[in-house]
Amino acid sequence: MSTDIFYKFDNILHDLCKKLINNNVIRDDIKLQNIKFEIPKDENHGDLSTNALLVLAKESNITFKEFSDFLISNLMDTEEVEKVVLAGPGFINLYLKNSIWHSCLESINNQKKDFGFENIGNNQKVNIEYVSANPTGPLHIGHCRGAIIGDTIANLYKKMGFDVIKEYYVNDAGGQIIELTKSVIYRYKLLSGLTETSNDEDIEYKGEYLQPITENIYKQYGPELLDMDSDKYTSIIRDHTISFILKIIKKDLKKINIQHDLFFSEMSLIRNNELNTCLDNLRNKNLLYHGVLQKPKKIIVEDYDEREQELFKSTNYGDDIDRAVTKNDGSHTYFASDIAYHYNKFNRGYSRMVNVWGADHAGYLKRVKGALDAITDGEASLNIVLCQLVKLFREGKPVTMSKRSNQFITINEVVDEVGCDALRYMMLFRKNDAPLDFDFSKVTEKSRDNPVFYVQYAYARIFSVSRKLQELNINISFDYKDLSDTDYTLLNDIQEIKLIKKLAHFPKILQQTLQNHEPHRIAYYLYELSSDFHTLWNKGNDNENLRFINIDNKDLTKSRISLLLAISNVLKSGLDIIGVNSPQEMN
């Protein structure tokens, strides 16, 4: 596989450099990491290319010519090197023999479904938090980009050997919940005839989804619920409403193939006194103080009330201003409980954390990272993945969503219209820090313009070959058992070699995706791999010798089926990570 090839040739190169160092040709303080082999963009530049000459020639005390002769002749002597060329401003390009790609494919097939997934996590615990939408209503389309990005990142971490927990933080303690509860109490009053006026101007949540919840409460507690103590019935209605809405949310998430391992309650942090402990901890570190925040300049803040609050010194951690941990009414801020929440994760053994947020929370990043840094003495690492907003279109025209008029499109509706596969793929087919245009008409289109279809079609096409084999009564199946004696050296068409090279990139793509938390890389890679496959297929249309099934030549057929098996495996591995089905037939 390619990482092996890189490793092998980098080692050879570094050994040559060490030789030069020992002979005092170059200085011994040269950083060898900077001298490496890369895959050239342009196929004409060979299979591997090194910058060694560019980096080192100036540093050496021999001539450029002597230097290049030394490197080239040594590389030429390396096994499986076809030719070595000095090119461009000083690159050394390596052209490898096909045999290296044959053994590469064999190695891929030996690894079977494990190919690409190196165990780099070594069972380290990782906490991945995503969605975490307020439990005040069904999830809408705006939530689903972060949901899908988070879920894909979590799937990948798992496959790379980490001990992953998928987590959802439930904000069940704030002011939004008080408003939500008021809204349900209002409906309850209407239902039980306690009020006849339909004056709902003070009611913040007006969605119809609250009606079945209210009816459910009415059914369970009858019309006399409000005879109880106000605190008591409020608490009953609140808890009932939250758990009902969480059920809806879980159902919505399941529809897009997401299941969290833990729904963590903000309220529990307060009840268990973890929040106070946490703030004490920061006070002891001298990171909380009482002070007054200035009114922000140049923007209009209504009801600004200058007062003293308890503040966290987030400016110590790169933030613009210090941030409040207490509100006007003396209760804690959302930020305060968020500190406690992250500290709780840390105490559960998750020193490595990933959060997925919408870009509208970007301003919140520094204070949370700072607070976590403070409270764990820098022992936790928190990666925050920000994703930009989604703009909806239908037939090229923007679809407006407004919270006020209650016109938001739920995840439920979108999935029913376009399907989970298309939704998940589209949400990943863009860099997460670029805004995403989501056009309903485009994601259901069956064309090259729609990547999910294009990739799934490639996968199904491969299995059509399997069906054809049966039809022709050829005794070869898509199974490693049948292919153990494959002669890989029969694969010599330029497009076949190109496909093997592409497959060989897969492990590197996965590592880059993990390292940067950029799942779109997988979606793009699968698209390119599919494209290379479709090309080979059509070459077979033009040239019978290149068809996968060759009735007169069973060995050749076997070698090609082995290639198909490897492609289908990588496609499936990739699609599994991004949570999209791999159908063996299209319908």
Place this chain on the structure above:
RNA sequence: GCGCCGGUAGCUCAGUUGGAUAGAGUACUUGACUACGAAUCAAGGGGUCGGGGGUUCGAAUCCUCCCCGGCGCACCA
């Protein structure tokens, strides 16, 4: 005003972490189905990588200053 994110072909976007002549799709033009799925493929034109300056063998990528667009900016979440 401050902060974060964008600006790459007519349009929608990638760009191997600093590499060579910057790539796909789409649109437009033209060609390939007596077929292992044409729902696909092949070929062609199309660019001051927002602009200036800097760093070096080498910049779309790093630094700096501007321009344009999006989001955020006591307390809410």
